[in-house]
Amino acid sequence: MQQNDCSYVVAVVSRQVCITLLMELLQVFWLREAKLRSLETAVLTNLQSAVHMALLLLPEEFSEQDLFTSIASISYSGDFRMTVGEDRDKVQNIVKPNLAMFRELYEVILDNMQHLHWRKSSGTFQQSNTVSCYYHHLNLLPKTMQYYIWEHSNKDGKHRDLEESLMSVAHDYDCSNIVACAGMKIVRRSSITQSLKGIFTAGLMKSIKYSGQKLKKMMKSVR
Numbered sequence: 011m012q013q014n015d016c017s018y019v020v021a022v023v024s025r026q027v028c029i030t031l032l033m034e035l036l037q038v039f040w041l042r043e044a045k046l047r048s049l050e051t052a053v054l055t056n057l058q059s060a061v062h063m064a065l066l067l068l069p070e071e072f073s074e075q076d077l078f079t080s081i082a083s084i085s086y087s088g089d090f091r092m093t094v095g096e097d098r099d100k101v102q103n104i105v106k107p108n109l110a111m112f113r114e115l116y117e118v119i120l121d122n123m124q125h126l127h128w129r130k131s132s133g134t135f136q137q138s139n140t141v142s143c144y145y146h147h148l149n150l151l152p153k154t155m156q157y158y159i160w161e162h163s164n165k166d167g168k169h170r171d172l173e174e175s176l177m178s179v180a181h182d183y184d185c186s187n188i189v190a191c192a193g194m195k196i197v198r199r200s201s202i203t204q205s206l207k208g209i210f211t212a213g214l215m216k217s218i219k220y221s222g223q224k225l226k227k228m229m230k231s232v233r
Contacts, residue, residue: 054119057115057116057119058119058150059150059151059152060081060084061077061081061116061119061120061123062147062148062150062151063084063147063151063155063189063193064077064080064081064084065077065123065125065126065137065147066144066147066148066185066186066189067080067186067189067190068080068135068137069139070136070137070138070139071134071135071136071137072134072135073133073134073135074109074112074113074133074134074135075105075106075109075133077135078105078109078112078113078116079101079102079105081112081116082101082104082105082112083101084193084197085197086100086101086197087190087193087194087197120135124143124146125137125138125140125143125146125147126138141180141181142180144179144180144185145176145177145180148176148179148180148185148189149176151189154196155189155192155193155196156172156176158191158192158195158196159175159176159179159188159189159192160172160175160176162179162188162191162192163175163178163179163188
């Protein structure tokens with residue numbers, strides 16, 4: 011009887027341990043799925059933001075290559091390393107061989123983008139260049155970029171709120187340049203921070219050697 015009781019206790023404990031382990035595994039799985047969904051959402055938001063910014067920089071009609079070049083240029087505009095030390099054809103070298111990949115990556119977003127018509131057969135776009143269209147894109151830019159735009163619009167000392175600032179810029183003939191400058195400020199800060207981290211991580215001499223190699227490559231692309 012005692013042996014049966016002991017076996018029963020062992021069975022109950024084993025079952026409880028299995029249930030606990032199963033619950034922990036499920037929790038890990040749920041957390042992982044939540045993180046993946048969060049990452050997917052963040053990636054999609056970044057892709058959408060890039061399209062909204064690029065459209066603000068482009069004219070009424072443009073090609074697929076114009077759009078994807080504008081998108082790819084966002085990460086390099088304002089980067090001081092593109093002035094000294096980078097191949098000046100870097101963006102074109104990224105876009106031209108990979109047009110099909112860019113098309114596939116952005117197809118769903120572009121198909122559902124308001125104020126934009128995509129002529130897929132000819133690889134061209136037409137967008138509406140109205141104030142409401144500009145405001146729509148401005149309103150969907152990342153918060154950091156909207157802050158720089160707000161800062162610019164209040165240089166006259168009028169203390170507009172964000173909504174008023176975006177509407178003011180949407181009416182501004184220089185809207186594209188204002189957006190471009192805001193993007194450049196963000197990239198410039200990031201590129202300086204990354205370069206400083208690289209110096210401290212890799213060491214001063216290695217950073218100088220690496221920069222020298224980049225400079226030679228840039229000079230070849232200029233010739």
